[in-house]
Amino acid sequence: MSLKASLENTTIQNFDNPRIESFPQLIESLDHSPLKSQRELLYCKSCWQAIATENDIIQVNNSHDHNVCNPDGLWFHIGCFRLALGCHLVGKPSQHHSWFPSFYWQHSLCSYCHNHLGWYFESGNQDHFFALILDKISEDYE
Template sequence: MFAMDIPTCFRERDFPVQVPVLGDLDDPELDESGRRALLCRTCGQPVTRVRDRIAVGGKHVHALFNPSGILFEVGCFATAPGCRFEGSFTHDFSWFAGYAWRFAMCRRCAVHLGWEYLGAGDGFAGLIMAELRESGS
């Protein structure tokens, strides 16, 4: 997404720089899958863990087009504590039936990482896989 496409309220300069708030995600200890945290590709902020992957609609990763025709490869995660969630929830153009969404931004650098989804009684983070990297990589 280009800076000109991002609403002014979501531009990086509007957010203070923050230190990582998730020290435990930066821990060098491997999780049970033998992998570490997933980090913001831009700034290295810990965002979530590989072990927090979930399947929604029968799969973890979805290839999805937004109304502007931009393709996103979105991974579903039970939690993404390295994100700051912005805006009001909306059902408009939701990729997941029954779920409302709002923006998920990196807690440190405010880059757009994906969306938070909220359904009846549950929710998840849909994160743009190209915006993440595995720790240690």
């Protein structure tokens, strides 16, 4: 089966079953991480759910952050992350208007408040990353 056929069979994730249900659950999962001593958490600005760590920051196309525009003319300042355990994905993967050639994308939402935080990108060779809207996450917990 081709990657495209496989991706077309992907279903929308159920909101009632998010990957990470709460801040304590994310902390517990990070406590088992070898990066524990270096971690700095990043939070959803809408509900303060822990989303990712600063250790998850990566570069894609030689940069962590990118300014991108969607087909409706809306601009986003995004940052690239290896993981975003506080997010869950919705929708079928699509290559339509992908900002990263050869990558399929899906919407990435906060697993607690369901606010749109960005996108998840995956290529046919198993490369993947999250592109989170930097204005919607914070390193300061309020």
